[in-house]
Amino acid sequence: MAVLSQKLRTDGLRPVHLRHDLLEIADLIETCFASTLDTAGRSAIQEMRSMGRAGPLLWALGRVGSAIPAAMRGYVWVERDHVIGNVSLTPAGYGQGWVIANVAVSPDHRRHGIARQLMRATMDEVATRGRFAVLQVEADNMHARELYEELGFTELRTFTRWRHATHHFVPAAPPESPELQSLTAVHAAALYALAAQIRPNERGGLGWLRQTEKREFNASQWMGLKPLATGRNVQHWVLPGAGNAIDAALTAEVRLGLRTALIDLYVRPERQGLESGLLNGALRRLGARHRPVVAEHPSDDEVANAAFRYNHFMPERTLVHMIWRVPPKP
Numbered sequence: 001m002a003v004l005s006q007k008l009r010t011d012g013l014r015p016v017h018l019r020h021d022l023l024e025i026a027d028l029i030e031t032c033f034a035s036t037l038d039t040a041g042r043s044a045i046q047e048m049r050s051m052g053r054a055g056p057l058l059w060a061l062g063r064v065g066s067a068i069p070a071a072m073r074g075y076v077w078v079e080r081d082h083v084i085g086n087v088s089l090t091p092a093g094y095g096q097g098w099v100i101a102n103v104a105v106s107p108d109h110r111r112h113g114i115a116r117q118l119m120r121a122t123m124d125e126v127a128t129r130g131r132f133a134v135l136q137v138e139a140d141n142m143h144a145r146e147l148y149e150e151l152g153f154t155e156l157r158t159f160t161r162w163r164h165a166t167h168h169f170v171p172a173a174p175p176e177s178p179e180l181q182s183l184t185a186v187h188a189a190a191l192y193a194l195a196a197q198i199r200p201n202e203r204g205g206l207g208w209l210r211q212t213e214k215r216e217f218n219a220s221q222w223m224g225l226k227p228l229a230t231g232r233n234v235q236h237w238v239l240p241g242a243g244n245a246i247d248a249a250l251t252a253e254v255r256l257g258l259r260t261a262l263i264d265l266y267v268r269p270e271r272q273g274l275e276s277g278l279l280n281g282a283l284r285r286l287g288a289r290h291r292p293v294v295a296e297h298p299s300d301d302e303v304a305n306a307a308f309r310y311n312h313f314m315p316e317r318t319l320v321h322m323i324w325r326v327p328p329k330p
Contacts, residue, residue: 013117016074016086022048024083025076025102032104036138036317075121077105077114084109087118089125092134094211098126100135103144115144119151123324132325136208139299139318153322157204158299162313165292170283171311177277178248183219183236190246191238192217194266199298204321206264207296231256237282239274247271250282260292265304275307283311 016025026048030037037045077085084106090099100122105114126133137144139158183191192214199205205212217236233254241247248271251264263282267274286293297304299318308315 011078011080013075013077013121016076016088018051021076021083021086022051023053025086025088028083028086028104028106029102031106033102038316073125074102075118077109077118079109085114085118087115087122089122089133091130092132092209095132096130097132097134098130099209100126100133103135115147116151119147123151126324127326130326132323134209134321134323136319136321139320145320145322148322148324151324153324156202156321156323158318158320159204159207159296160299160305160318161316162295162297162308163292163316164283164288164294164311164313166289168288168312168314170280170288173280173284174276174310177281178239178274180237180239180250180278180281183217183238183249185219186244187238187240187246188217188219190244191236191249191266194246194249194268195264198266198269199264204298208319208321237285239278241268241271248274248278250278252282252286254291259290260294261286263293263295265295265297265307267304272303275304276310279307279311279313 026045029048030045073090074086074088076083086102086104087100088102090101091097092099100119103115103119105118123133134156135148135153137148192212195206195212195217199212201212206216216234219236233256235252237250237252238246239248246266246268248267250266253262254260263279263286265275265278267278283293293313294316295308295313297308299305
């Protein structure tokens with residue numbers, strides 16, 4: 001144990017050791033990201049602190065470590081026995097990819113190359129374990145974006161997170177708002193084709209860590225056993241076009257135990273103009289007076305941006321999604 005403790009006190013770069021580092025990592029994340037933390041982020045920090053304060057017996061028995069997501073792996077930078085830099089690494093859940101998050105350096109220690117060295121170590125680990133790494137960064141954080149680009153990351157797409165809070169009223173429905181229908185098996189393939197066309201995976205998919213996958217576009221199942229098994233209630237509404245095509249659609253997801261509804265908007269490019277009516281109808285169907293409604297939508301869709309504003313959604317964050325692909329071995 002003495003040897004381990006001595007190793008952990010070594011200044012500079014080393015792999016994260018959750019038993020010893022979790023409290024300081026929580027403090028560092030709160031310091032560096034205070035202005036952008038939402039309710040979920042603050043709750044996660046409090047959970048990290050609770051785990052960090054757990055006694056050694058609970059850690060030895062595996063009662064604490066098993067509650068931490070698989071692999072809150074990563075690296076820390078230590079100076080004078082204090083964690084002043086961190087990068088977290090977790091599986092992306094698809095395509096042998098990894099998520100890089102919580103890239104944080106204490107304000108008093110920035111501009112000394114610490115973030116770069118943390119990132120290089122993390123990317124070296126990704127290269128031995130997977131095929132790519134993804135991250136998201138605030139669109140106005142130019143220093144971070146430039147660092148990631150220098151390290152070989154490329155932009156997928158920029159997304160804006162819009163929120164309709166319960167105290168925001170729902171405006172009058174726009175003239176000639178489309179009448180949506182619940183998705184049936186007849187249109188399931190067409191809905192997936194539309195989503196893949198306007199939200200392709202090579203540009204970030206549906207949003208952060210949400211791939212555009214065919215199995216996500218089955219007929220809605222609000223009733224029955226599927227929501228109980230997955231913890232998700234998902235419903236799709238569509239505007240049929242010619243033949244079995246889809247001109248526009250809206251997906252709503254509510255996770256069991258949470259009030260907030262997540263929605264996705266899809267409109268065929270040649271049918272732009274339907275967005276305000278689609279969002280308005282979704283707010284009414286979802287009971288927006290009683291639950292917050294959130295959408296993560298591509299920032300480059302100006303027509304949709306105007307529609308969100310018309311329906312009193314407020315932009316929360318604008319995030320650039322980036323990817324680094326592991327170079328092929330010679």
